[in-house]
Amino acid sequence: MRHAVRALGASMAAAAAGIAVLLAVAWLCGYPPAAVLRVFAQSVAGGADRLSATLLVACPLLLTGLGVCVAFRCGVWNIGAEGQYLVGALAACAVGIHLGTWPAWVAAPLTLLAGVVAGAIWAGLAAWLKLARRVQEVLSTILLNFVAIQLVAIMVHGPLADPLSAQRDTTSSIAAAARLPLLSSRHGLHAGVAIALLAAVGAWFFLRHTVPGLRLRIVGANPIAARLARLPVTGYTAGAFLLSGALAGLAGAVEIAGNSYYLTARYGAGYGYTAIAVAMLARLSPPAIVPAALFFAMLDTGVRGLQHADLEGAASFPTTLTFAAQGGVVLLVAWLAGPPKRTGET
Amino acid sequence: MPPLVELRGIEKRFGGIRALAGVSFELCAGEIHALLGENGAGKSTLMRILFGLLRTDAGDIRIDGRTVTLHRPEDARRLGIGMVHQHFMLVERMSVAENVLLGDRGAGFWRTPASLRRRAAEAAARLGLDVDPHALVEQLSVGQRQRVELLKALRRPVRVLILDEPTAVLTPGEIEPLFATLRRLRDSGCAVVFISHKLGEISTLCDRVTVLRRGQSLGTFPVADTPIERLAGMMLGAEEQVENRKSKVEIGSVESSKRRNDERSKSQIVEAGKTETGNEKTTSATGVAQHAEADVIVDMRAVSSESGERPPGLERVDLCLRAGDLIGVAGVDGNGQAALIETLLGLRRVTAGDLRVAAAPHEIAHVADDRQREALVLPLSVAENAVLKMHARPPFARRGVLRWPAVRGFARELIGQYDIRARSERAQAVELSGGNQQKLVVARELHGRPRLVLAVNPTRGLDLGATRYVRARLLEAARRGAAVLLVSTDLDEILELSHRVFVLYRGRLRQAETADGLVQRIAALMAGATA
The missing domain is CATH 3.40.50.300 (P-loop containing nucleotide triphosphate hydrolases)
Incomplete structure (x- = not known):
């Protein structure tokens, strides 16, 4: 928990610095900082619908961020959360469309399960490549992202295409029974947000309080010592891949079952990539991933708000500034959370 | 004739560890001088100081009788000192010629590969080193790579050549050609430092030997007059015992x-x-x-x-x-x-x-050779390290869930019993000093009844x-x-x-x-x- 608190402190500082960077860049580009800040805050949390919009973005970021965190903690550099997220969404959609005759208490969990399994399988491919063929996961996971993007496009244009859509670039909607219940029907806030929070608690409990969680951290921090302590290093490495992929796949399934209900040919919103920044900002501590995901969600909705706002006559606010701020935050975190100083012994 | 290189009273500390405690060392032109000692005796540290990779805390470096200050390897190279490191520093995807002339500031921006190759080939021929300048380094055997390192060190006139455990990576067949090259260098007036702990090689190759033990020099001896057993004894501390x-x-x-x-x-x-x-x-x-x-x-x-x-x-x-x-x-x-x-x-x-x-596996205690690599998980806490091998067994876990009070209590017990200096059992293992890390390992392994x-x-x-x-x-x-x-x-x-x-x-x-x-x-x- 102390680790989480320290991580939280660093991430708050980095987040504040990130906002400052955003404002400074806006100011340099000729936008009045006070107005920018006001519009930003309003778009993030100005009323219940704005707040729930932020939470809806935070939800997939939280789940994918947890996935990245679990993998990194085991020394598995899975940067393929985006691909695992996409196949999760694809599987959830494919299953959810056909569950019209099932009761909701079966259909919705089954839809989520489809996403979990698909994400795990997608990460499992990279695990197999690493453990059997010695292919670096940094390479295989990012390449599998591209495969996943094309797979979604093929399925959306082909087998899953909505027969009523003229362009054939969306799927049919999933059955009503397969959808997640809404916590607030007016704002579209769905039960997936609660699932994501539960997953954060679960990930924290797993890593901190269970035997397999401790072993996963031992394998990640020193595989040589782990081998000498007779821990099955290969098994834990594979397990970290699967768990990480399952969480990213769950994120995709929750997005389908709770938010969009159907797939489009270009479904990815880059959550799987932002997830890496989320996990780093939280310094790989699950409790700190909750505020980290919220922060990046704020950045997203805040800047989207800026694009549409009238900023005292100035031209509309470019999206590129968000990316600049996001990059700035990640660098600041890397700087604030540098590795601990080693003692003099070599 | 004054010696070519004189090191006097060299001191070097790394953190709390005294790596060199007033070591003196002399090197003459036209000799192969062995530097003998166990791992951690200070051989490499001493030679890195001579090559300008490390700064001394105290002591003099004299070359040709004049005191010099070496801030970086370039200073040493200018004085005619070359070094071949134990771990090769080569660019795998480049050719031999490119590697040899890589660090050469004399090589201009526009120099064509053809002239690079010619220069490398010339250097190889002059030194009698058989290596193809066109070949990519990644295709070479270990012995050939070492020849490339030698070429790199020798491409400019060198009066002192330092080799850090050069035979550690070689097969027996590759060792003799290396020795022949070193003898040729000696006969041409070069001073060669041969860092090793292999006694057999020292007796066949070297003229004089300086023995280091625990950061101190035990003296320099002519190899021909010194029985090999005596050298082994000195290196390992038996001499002190006798x-x-x-x-x-x-x-x-x-x-x-x-x-x-x-x-x-x-x-x-x-x-x-x-x-x-x-x-x-x-x-x-x-x-x-x-x-x-x-x-x-x-x-x-x-x-x-x-x-x-x-x-x-x-x-x-x-x-x-x-x-x-x-x-x-x-x-x-x-x-x-x-x-x-x-x-x-x-x-x-x-x-x-x-x-x-x-x-049974849990009845075997293993105090590993390298505590940081093999025995401890440095980013984890002292408590987590204390139960590294038995965290799954009661009282430390029940049904797969860790029981932190028991784990922490056990860690505190070890800290007390073995006088481990740690901020608390929650401190990361990396925060402990080397000695306390070792105590933690010994405490963990010898606890109970292995x-x-x-x-x-x-x-x-x-x-x-x-x-x-x-x-x-x-x-x-x-x-x-x-x-x-x-x-x-x-x-x-x-x-x-x-x-x-x-x-x-x-x-x-x-x-x-x-x-x-x-x-x-x-x-x-x-x-x-x-x-």
């Missing part, structure tokens, strides 16, 4: 007769050990005999194991360990210590012979108090009925603690049998003497 004995003999007869008794009992112990492996003729006069009836914990018969990542493997090793035994295994690093331990831990495949270990204790260099890098403490715990473990295997490169430690002494040399284990001149015999075995 001299201690001599001085004690001179001080008083009581002391000396006590010593002689020690010697005699040691000889009997060794006899007893010998009979154990042969016909069952046990003597009752010695300590070992008490345990002769006791159960056998390790029984190795003609065991060979694969060479694995850290060769060599074991070759037809016979070893019998009984409860209460404390067996010392001496030997120069890299002669199969890793194989012996990993084989006993069941982590290395046995290719021939018969191995029986009568201890049946088999495998201790590899358990006191390396520890201060006197901690060393004494760790040795006492090993003796105590043996007294309480564990079979203890002490693998150490420190001969003092082996002689002080062991009931019987074996020597590892190139994967073979030999017993040091005779009591007369036990130290000399061990030193000779370590140097590779047969029979």
Whole structure:
């Protein structure tokens, strides 16, 4: 928990610095900082619908961020959360469309399960490549992202295409029974947000309080010592891949079952990539991933708000500034959370 | 004639560790000068200082009698000093010629590859080094890569050439051509420093030898007049022991007769050990005999194991360990210590012979050679490290869930018992000093009642108090009925603690049998003497 608190402190500082960077860049580009800040805050949390919009973005970021965190903690550099997220969404959609005759208490969990399994399988491919063929996961996971993007496009244009859509670039909607219940029907806030929070608690409990969680951290921090302590290093490495992929796949399934209900040919919103920044900002501590995901969600909705706002006559606010701020935050975190100083012994 | 290079009173500290404590060293033109010492004795540190990679804390560097200051390798190169590092520093995807001239500021921006190749080929021909300048480094064998490193060091006129353990990575067939090159360099007036702990190579190649031990120089000797056993003894600290004995003999007869008794009992112990492996003729006069009836914990018969990542493997090793035994295994690093331990831990495949270990995995204590790499998980807390191997068992976990109060309580207990200086049990292991890290490892491994204790260099890098403490715990473990295997490169430690002494040399284990001149015999075995 102390680790989480320290991580939280660093991430708050980095987040504040990130906002400052955003404002400074806006100011340099000729936008009045006070107005920018006001519009930003309003778009993030100005009323219940704005707040729930932020939470809806935070939800997939939280789940994918947890996935990245679990993998990194085991020394598995899975940067393929985006691909695992996409196949999760694809599987959830494919299953959810056909569950019209099932009761909701079966259909919705089954839809989520489809996403979990698909994400795990997608990460499992990279695990197999690493453990059997010695292919670096940094390479295989990012390449599998591209495969996943094309797979979604093929399925959306082909087998899953909505027969009523003229362009054939969306799927049919999933059955009503397969959808997640809404916590607030007016704002579209769905039960997936609660699932994501539960997953954060679960990930924290797993890593901190269970035997397999401790072993996963031992394998990640020193595989040589782990081998000498007779821990099955290969098994834990594979397990970290699967768990990480399952969480990213769950994120995709929750997005389908709770938010969009159907797939489009270009479904990815880059959550799987932002997830890496989320996990780093939280310094790989699950409790700190909750505020980290919220922060990046704020950045997203805040800047989207800026694009549409009238900023005292100035031209509309470019999206590129968000990316600049996001990059700035990640660098600041890397700087604030540098590795601990080693003692003099070599 | 003044020496070409003079190092005087060189001091160097890394954190709390004194790597060099006032070392002096002289090097003359036209000699091959060996720098001999165990790992961590300070050989590489001293030569890195001469090459400008490290700064001294105190002491003088003189070249041609003039004091110089070396801030960076470029300064050393300008003075005609070249170095070939133990680990090659080559760009795999580039050709030999490109690698050789890579760091050459004289090579202009527009210089064509053709002229690069010509220059490299010229240098190779001049030095008699057979290597194709067109070849990509990634396609070369280790011996060829070393020639590229040599070319790099020698592409400009060099008066001093330093080689850091150059033969460590070579196959026997590659060593002779290297030696021929070095002899040619010497005959052309170059001074060559040959860092090594291989005595055989030093005696065939070198003219003089300087022995380092624990950051101090024990002197420089002409190789031709110095018996190899004496060098081995010095390197490993046996010399000190012999001299201690001599001085004690001179001080008083009581002391000396006590010593002689020690010697005699040691000889009997060794006899007893010998009979154990042969016909069952046990003597009752010695300590070992008490345990002769006791159960056998390790029984190795003609065991060979694969060479694995850290060769060599074991070759037809016979070893019998009984409860209460404390067996010392001496030997120069890299002669199969890793194989012996990993084989006993069941982590290395046995290719021939018969191995029986009568201890369950959790009954084996392993004080690993490299605490930071093998024994501890540095980013994790002291408490997590304290239960590294037993966190899944009660009282530390129940149904897969860790019970932190029990884990922390156990860690605090170890901290108290073993006087581990830590902020708290929540501190990261990386925050502890080296000595305290080692105490944590020893505490964890010797806690409870292990049946088999495998201790590899358990006191390396520890201060006197901690060393004494760790040795006492090993003796105590043996007294309480564990079979203890002490693998150490420190001969003092082996002689002080062991009931019987074996020597590892190139994967073979030999017993040091005779009591007369036990130290000399061990030193000779370590140097590779047969029979």
